[in-house]
Amino acid sequence: MTPIxxxxxxxxxxxxxxxxxxxxxxxxxxxxxxxGPNGAGKSTAIRVLLGLLRADGGTVRLFDGDPWAxxxxxxxxxxxxxxxxxxxxxxxxxxxxxxxxxxxxxxxPRRKAxxxxxxxxxxxxxxxxxSKGNRQKVALVAAFASxxxxxxxxxxxxxxxxxxxxxxTECVRDRAAEGRAVLLSSHILSEVEKLCDTVTxxxxxxxxxxxxxxxxxxxxxTRVSAVVRGDASAVPGLDGVHDARSESVEEGxxxxxxxxxxxxxxxxxxxxxxxxxxxxxxxxxLEDLFLRHYGDEIGADDGVPATGAxx
Amino acid sequence: MSTATGTTAxxxxxxxxxxxxxxxxxxxxxxxxxxxxxxxxxxxxxxxxRRRMLxxxxxxxxxxxxxxxxxxxxxxxxxxxxxxxxxxTPSGIVMGGPGYGLDDYTPLVAxxxxxTTWIVMALSVMAILHVVRHTRAEEESGRAExxxxxxxxxxxxxxxxxxxxxxxxxxxxxLSALATFASQGEDTSLVDGLGLMLASAASALVxxxxxxxxxxxxxxxxxxxxxxxxxxxxxxxxxxxGDLIALEGSTLSWFSPLAWAQQMRAFVDLRWWPLLLSSxxxxxxxxxxxxxxxxxxxxxxxxPARPGHPGAPGRLRGPVAMAWRQQRAMLGWCSLGLGLLWxxxxxxxxxxxxxxxxxxxxxxxxxxxxxxxxxxxxTSFLAVIMLxxxxxxxxxxxxxxxxxxxxxxxxxxxxxxxxxxVSRTGWFAAQLAVALAGAAVLLAVCVGAIWAGAxxxxxxxxxxxxxxxxxxxxxxxxxxxxxxxxxLYGWAPRLAGLSWLLLSAVLVIGMxxxxxxxxxxxxxxxxxxxxxxxxxxxxxxxLARTLGLSVVVxxxxxxxxxxxxxxxIRSGS
Numbered sequence: 001m002t003p004i005x006x007x008x009x010x011x012x013x014x015x016x017x018x019x020x021x022x023x024x025x026x027x028x029x030x031x032x033x034x035x036g037p038n039g040a041g042k043s044t045a046i047r048v049l050l051g052l053l054r055a056d057g058g059t060v061r062l063f064d065g066d067p068w069a070x071x072x073x074x075x076x077x078x079x080x081x082x083x084x085x086x087x088x089x090x091x092x093x094x095x096x097x098x099x100x101x102x103x104x105x106x107x108x109p110r111r112k113a114x115x116x117x118x119x120x121x122x123x124x125x126x127x128x129x130x131s132k133g134n135r136q137k138v139a140l141v142a143a144f145a146s147x148x149x150x151x152x153x154x155x156x157x158x159x160x161x162x163x164x165x166x167x168x169t170e171c172v173r174d175r176a177a178e179g180r181a182v183l184l185s186s187h188i189l190s191e192v193e194k195l196c197d198t199v200t201x202x203x204x205x206x207x208x209x210x211x212x213x214x215x216x217x218x219x220x221x222t223r224v225s226a227v228v229r230g231d232a233s234a235v236p237g238l239d240g241v242h243d244a245r246s247e248s249v250e251e252g253x254x255x256x257x258x259x260x261x262x263x264x265x266x267x268x269x270x271x272x273x274x275x276x277x278x279x280x281x282x283x284x285x286l287e288d289l290f291l292r293h294y295g296d297e298i299g300a301d302d303g304v305p306a307t308g309a310x311x
Numbered sequence: 312m313s314t315a316t317g318t319t320a321x322x323x324x325x326x327x328x329x330x331x332x333x334x335x336x337x338x339x340x341x342x343x344x345x346x347x348x349x350x351x352x353x354x355x356x357x358x359x360x361r362r363r364m365l366x367x368x369x370x371x372x373x374x375x376x377x378x379x380x381x382x383x384x385x386x387x388x389x390x391x392x393x394x395x396x397x398x399x400t401p402s403g404i405v406m407g408g409p410g411y412g413l414d415d416y417t418p419l420v421a422x423x424x425x426x427t428t429w430i431v432m433a434l435s436v437m438a439i440l441h442v443v444r445h446t447r448a449e450e451e452s453g454r455a456e457x458x459x460x461x462x463x464x465x466x467x468x469x470x471x472x473x474x475x476x477x478x479x480x481x482x483x484x485x486l487s488a489l490a491t492f493a494s495q496g497e498d499t500s501l502v503d504g505l506g507l508m509l510a511s512a513a514s515a516l517v518x519x520x521x522x523x524x525x526x527x528x529x530x531x532x533x534x535x536x537x538x539x540x541x542x543x544x545x546x547x548x549x550x551x552x553g554d555l556i557a558l559e560g561s562t563l564s565w566f567s568p569l570a571w572a573q574q575m576r577a578f579v580d581l582r583w584w585p586l587l588l589s590s591x592x593x594x595x596x597x598x599x600x601x602x603x604x605x606x607x608x609x610x611x612x613x614x615p616a617r618p619g620h621p622g623a624p625g626r627l628r629g630p631v632a633m634a635w636r637q638q639r640a641m642l643g644w645c646s647l648g649l650g651l652l653w654x655x656x657x658x659x660x661x662x663x664x665x666x667x668x669x670x671x672x673x674x675x676x677x678x679x680x681x682x683x684x685x686x687x688x689x690t691s692f693l694a695v696i697m698l699x700x701x702x703x704x705x706x707x708x709x710x711x712x713x714x715x716x717x718x719x720x721x722x723x724x725x726x727x728x729x730x731x732x733v734s735r736t737g738w739f740a741a742q743l744a745v746a747l748a749g750a751a752v753l754l755a756v757c758v759g760a761i762w763a764g765a766x767x768x769x770x771x772x773x774x775x776x777x778x779x780x781x782x783x784x785x786x787x788x789x790x791x792x793x794x795x796x797x798x799l800y801g802w803a804p805r806l807a808g809l810s811w812l813l814l815s816a817v818l819v820i821g822m823x824x825x826x827x828x829x830x831x832x833x834x835x836x837x838x839x840x841x842x843x844x845x846x847x848x849x850x851x852x853x854l855a856r857t858l859g860l861s862v863v864v865x866x867x868x869x870x871x872x873x874x875x876x877x878x879x880i881r882s883g884s
Contacts, residue, residue, distance in 0.1 A: 047726070047880075050726075050729070050730050051729075052726060052729060052730075052879065052880040053879045053880070054879055071729070071732075071734065071735075072732045072733065072734045072737075073732070075729075075730060075731055075732040075733075076732040078730075080727070080730035080731075082723060082726060082727060082730075084723060085723075085727070086722040086723035086724045086726075086727070086882075087724065088633075088636075088637065088724060089531070090637075090640075091619065091623075091636070092618070092619025092620055092621065094619070094620060094621040094622045094623065095619060095620060095622065095623035095627065096623075098622050098623035098627065099623055099627050099628075099633060100727065100728075100731060102623075102627075102628045102629070103629070103728065103731035103732065103733055104731050104732060105732075109622075123621040123622070124618040124619055124620065124621050125618060125619070126617075126618075126619050128530070139727070152730075
């Protein structure tokens with residue numbers, strides 16, 4: 001049974017197309033990162049998934065059920081943390097947690113107490129006086145205190161300080177270790193790299209990459225910076241070398257290149273041949289992938305079909 | 312507006328007298344800075360509200376002109392004389408005015424005597440909503456924080472709000488006076504019309520300034536609107552009681568800003584000095600608001616928030632319990648406030664009976680209208696009061712349904728709840744059940760309060776059984792407001808505000824429908840048209856009408872649930 005299976009999802013608001021053929025799957029025990037810049041349609045997709053919005057096209061299955069028609073039964077099995085948590089201003093944080101937990105079933109007071117301690121949340125304060133981070137903690141405690149099979153987390157760490165982000169990371173890892181599935185929407189790349197097995201990247205409502213982190217890293221380039229004494233003028237012309245720059249320094253010439261991972265084995269010998277003095281290679285990160293898709297150079301890539309290995 | 316900053320800047324150097332050390336330059340700067348940015352904020356308010364303001368101005372001036380025209384076409388001299396006689400009765404005084412010019416009752420005198428209360432009421436509601444929307448609601452939403460982080464003084468939002476309100480009221484006053492003048496032809500005194508409208512606007516401004524003070528004390532916009540409306544209700548009661556003591560007003564009347572508009576004696580013997588009272592009161596309230604604002608933090612009220620419970624009580628389980636938790640305070644305060652108001656009205660019935668007997672002895676024409684029996688007066692007074700009671704409960708029903716549901720949805724709390732195993736129908740039905748039950752309780756408390764007040768002063772007719780009947784027959788009409796706003800919310804939440812339009816239409820039909828001989832189709836819009844006359848002998852079709860209205864309410868509620876089940880949930884709209 002697949003917790004989340006979205007294929008070709010289209011969602012329009014009037015003439016604006018928010019989602020345009022989105023594919024997104026989360027398997028059992030999978031932690032999937034859901035990346036995209038602001039306004040890419042991440043929250044819209046999640047709201048369709050929760051049955052709050054209606055899909056205009058494509059299929060959306062949640063635990064093999066229809067999220068619009070079978071919302072109540074399906075929601076027993078998931079926990080949700082919105083990106084911007086709104087609470088009842090006259091309720092204390094503890095009351096809001098209890099209410100939300102009871103909606104879901106029989107709450108576990110020990111778990112609540114433990115999570116309150118871990119997140120250092122004062123449950124006596126009225127929600128009206130909570131900061132954004134503290135409201136976020138209320139939703140996180142209510143979600144992690146539940147026994148859900150699937151956690152749908154929409155930018156859950158916005159407003160959390162680095163210490164609390166670490167606590168959040170632990171909580172997700174604990175639940176993942178228990179075999180729960182997680183959909184983590186985010187634009188914080190390090191968070192996704194730390195936690196997720198697989199990633200879907202969307203842009204303007206369309207998936208542009210999807211796959212395991214290892215597969216995606218494959219698509220990225222390693223940044224190589226080398227100082228050579230000899231002649232390396234042929235290197236920038238090699239296949240798989242991008243954005244080469246060279247400048248004269250005391251020891252010789254400094255070359256900066258972006259190299260496709262597949263071309264590394266061909267490029268490195270040429271550098272050693274040219275009497276390399278120093279060499280740094282920055283490993284590919286999700287950030288590079290992200291910037292490649294959303295950075296300035298993207299305009300030219302537009303229209304090129306996504307090459308996600310996992311799709 | 313920008314002049315406000317200007318005056319402060321000019322005034323400050325005048326204080327620099329060598330004889331005593333009044334203000335250091337730093338203090339002067341601080342003073343000017345309290346109002347910095349007022350002009351820009353005022354322009355922003357006008358921009359945001361331009362449509363709303365245009366509609367208010369158009370509706371008010373058209374309605375007042377229509378009122379004047381209708382009075383002069385429907386009523387001939389003898390009908391007006393009879394109406395003047397009615398205006399001497401208790402219900403005429405409470406729902407009308409202090410009774411200036413009753414001896415020579417012309418259409419425009421009637422506008423001044425009977426219309427002023429309602430003009431001030433409409434403008435005051437407008438003023439209160441305007442003030443709270445641009446002060447406390449802005450703080451609540453967090454927008455005020457963003458604004459105040461700019462080069463904007465502490466009092467600038469409040470002063471900009473009041474200044475735009477004053478300008479809007481001035482425009483409405485002038486437009487309405489001109490519209491009345493144009494509709495009446497040459498024999499109208501434009502000066503009197505201006506006097507009436509300016510004084511009404513000035514009274515409304517006092518209630519706006521009072522709302523500004525309330526907005527400093529209460530930390531939620533809903534609470535601020537409620538308390539400000541209660542202030543208006545109190546002023547209404549004080550004016551009524553004062554004028555009941557003596558025709559043309561007693562000392563007590565003068566404690567109500569409503570009286571300051573009526574005591575201008577427009578179209579009878581115009582005097583201008585009551586305007587000074589309104590202006591002085593507005594200035595004093597603005598000063599008070601400023602003093603309070605200087606002593607509190609942004610976003611907080613005067614009462615510091617107390618810590619709550621670390622956990623929810625066992626009964627806070629499920630949407631019904633949550634809806635009750637969210638609405639119980641509002642129900643409690645409304646029951647207390649309106650209960651006291653109607654209890655007071657009920658306790659006046661005794662005095663009204665005596666007064667009516669004297670009136671009939673003096674004016675035999677009234678006897679023909681109401682019968683010699685003083686109970687006839689009491690019954691007609693109760694009938695007028697019941698319309699107000701039911702409309703208050705109807706307003707509560709609208710707030711408890713659409714305002715409450717919309718608040719949950721647009722804030723995003725509904726999203727959080729519906730992501731849990733809660734069905735849309737279940738949630739909406741819970742909201743509606745609590746709202747309808749609350750409206751029913753409020754109606755019962757109010758009707759019971761009148762009965763208790765009357766019983767206290769020994770008025771035993773009508774008896775408790777008749778009050779119970781009146782409650783039962785009015786309940787479906789009150790709930791119909793909840794049903795209509797639920798229907799709008801279920802299908803087209805953006806249009807949910809239209810339920811207020813229904814309430815206003817019902818008020819107009821109830822007050823003036825019979826007088827202006829509206830066609831049956833228009834009268835039928837009002838659910839109260841289908842309610843048997845209160846405290847009158849029962850008629851054959853009464854039960855059928857009550858049942859019919861109940862069925863309509865039920866059908867509307869079912870339709871509302873169906874609509875809500877199929878529409879999307881939109882947070883942040």
